[in-house]
Amino acid sequence: MPKSLIARAAMVLIVVAPSSALQAHMDGAGLGRPATEAEIRAWNIDVSPDGAGLPPGQGGVQQGRQVYAAKCARCHGPTGTEGPYDVLVGGQGSLRTSKPxxxxxxxxxxxxxxxxxxRRAMPLDAPQSLAPDEIYxxxxxxxxxxxxxxxxxxxxxxxxxxxxxxxRQGFVPDPRPDIAPP
Structure with missing residues (x-):
């Protein structure tokens, strides 16, 4: 078996190993440490559809225009319709067409x-760098x-x-009984 394939298989085993086994391996190899509660809280950035998880702060359209020009326009174009990456603006009424x-x-x-x-992913070259007011x-x-x-x-x-x-009404609710609706 080629060495690269063996290395990939070992990585898969490490990733899917139970956390206690992984920790024992890390301890024995002198690698890593458990995350602290503070580190875990810092990564807990989930925001629910009902707004649970949103931090304090605020921002308006004019401020957003400035933040967008400085941090987003290079990837999404000056107005959000040009790209080169994802188009952010427009498309209303197109979802039921042959070119949504x-x-x-x-x-x-x-x-x-x-x-x-x-909050999680943008800007692409500096994710999680935006302040709550900038994001709002x-x-x-x-x-x-x-x-x-x-x-x-x-x-x-x-x-x-x-x-x-x-x-908002364009998505079908998940019919599985073990999945709570948003």
Whole structure:
């Protein structure tokens, strides 16, 4: 068996091993340490559709326009419609066509998901670097660009979950009895 294949198989075994076995292996090899409670809390950045998990803060459309220009436009274009990466604006009414355009305004069912995604993954070259106020502002600007909120909108932990997204009813509930609805 080639060495690279053996190494890959060993990595798979380590990744799928139970945590106690993995910890015993790490202790014996002198590698790693268990995460502290503070480290785990720092990574607990889940935001639910109802807004649970949103931090304090706020941001408006004008501030969001500035943050977007500085940190997002290089990948998504000056207005969110150009790319070179994902188009963020437009696509309303296209989901039932032969060429659906999945954007924030046409596809996403919850505005809180946008906050959660931006907080976790953007900007691509510096994920988790945006402050809560910057994220709220970006969300406000992107929702405004998609015609969902007015230019005077201010997003925060109370207003964001209340935003009615155009495709909110476009998803089929999971019929499995062990899965709770959002």
């Amino acid at each position: 355009v999945k954007t924030i305004g046409s596809y996403w069912p919850y505005a809180t998901t946008l906050y959660d995604y931006l 502002a970006l969300v406000a600007w992107l929702l405004h660009r998609n015609g969902i909120v007015p230019e005077e909108a201010v997003m925060n932990e109370r207003t964001l979950p209340a935003v009615p997204m155009p495709n």
